[in-house]
Amino acid sequence: MIAKPTVNDVARVAGVSLATVDRVLNERPGVRAATIEKVNRAIAELAYVRDTAAANLARSKTxxxxxxxxxxxxxxxxxxxxxxxxxxxxxxxxxxxxxxxxxxxxxxxxxxxxxxxxxxxxxxxxxxxxxxxxxxxxxxxxxxxxxxxxxxxxxxxxxxxxxxxxxIDNVAAGRTAGMLMGRFLAGRQGKVLVVVSSRQSRDMLERRHGFDQILGEQFDHLNAQPSIEGHEDPGYTEAVVLTALDQYRDVVGIYSAGASVLGVAGAIAKHNFHGRPIFIDHELTDNSAHFIREGVLDAVITQNxxxxxxxxxxxxxxxxxxxxxxxxxxxxxxxxxxxxxxxxxx
The missing domain is CATH 3.40.50.2300 (Response regulator)
Structure with a gap:
């Protein structure tokens, strides 16, 4: 086998001209099906790999x-x-x-x-x-x-x-959040709030699904509540989380699957807890880094x-x-x- 076959080798083995090989490679019309098959057979036989960057440069492809x-x-x-x-x-x-x-x-x-x-x-x-x-x-x-x-x-x-x-694999990310929540709570029982930006976002749905999987499999003493929507609005997120915290007095954890970290942290600061809830968030930002340093946020699941x-x-x-x-x-x-x-x- 030729060490590094070229289009000239493809043309020779296929028994066609360079122009015909070029037409086949660039999927241009005017080549018979039988000829296309011969060229493709030669490409497979030689293990020819096209230099796409060079081809694009030659064609002034942008x-x-x-x-x-x-x-x-x-x-x-x-x-x-x-x-x-x-x-x-x-x-x-x-x-x-x-x-x-x-x-x-x-x-x-x-x-x-x-x-x-x-x-x-x-x-x-x-x-x-x-x-x-x-x-x-x-x-x-x-x-x-x-x-x-x-x-x-x-x-x-x-x-x-x-x-x-x-x-990221958002189901796996949700499962990761569930595992962190269960491990950090170390046997504490109670409710977990789940806050999302929108129930119409596939990433939110998949993260919630993965989170529920892990709690059901390994931490069934934790009761995850229906998802709360924050709609990417810090003020609104703070208000709805505060309402939920007032409704459920035994909240031990909050999982923000993609809602405003400012809104959730603001609600935590304003609520009178008997014991601070474990707080897990998504996406590392200046704000979330600040809340980690201040001890408000326990972990962030993030992507580059x-x-x-x-x-x-x-x-x-x-x-x-x-x-x-x-x-x-x-x-x-x-x-x-x-x-x-x-x-x-x-």
Missing amino acids: YRFAFVLPDWKGQFFASLMGSIEEVAAQAHLDRTEIRTILVPNHDHTFLVRELDALGPDEIDGLAIMSKETPVVRDAIIRLRRRGISVVTLITDQLGSERDHFVG TGHLARSALRVLRAKCDNKPVIASQENIRIDIVIRENLPTMK
């Missing part, structure tokens, strides 16, 4: 990608935006153009209108973070059928025909926003080039942060 995100104001979202901006600043070196489309968080009609306006003549692929609704799912299906690659970011859209999901942004970009390129996604490279790690390993926040 990737055109977009990140479609909710217009949130929180610190985690600011960190994600900063990571996307860092990736975008270097993307031109790989012949990639990146733009960000921000949409009102609760306006699904606006989001669908933005998605439906995108065509393959202006965009090759996009990464989307959105609540899971039928209209958004159907809009993603329409994008895919127009030939646009789609990856879901942080929270998934089941049944949407998206190409790939980029984010830089890895999220870079992974979304790599996956989109792979999909556009019809190349496999490297699973180990795109596996977003679940990190646990406590006071003892709290990093210095920039």
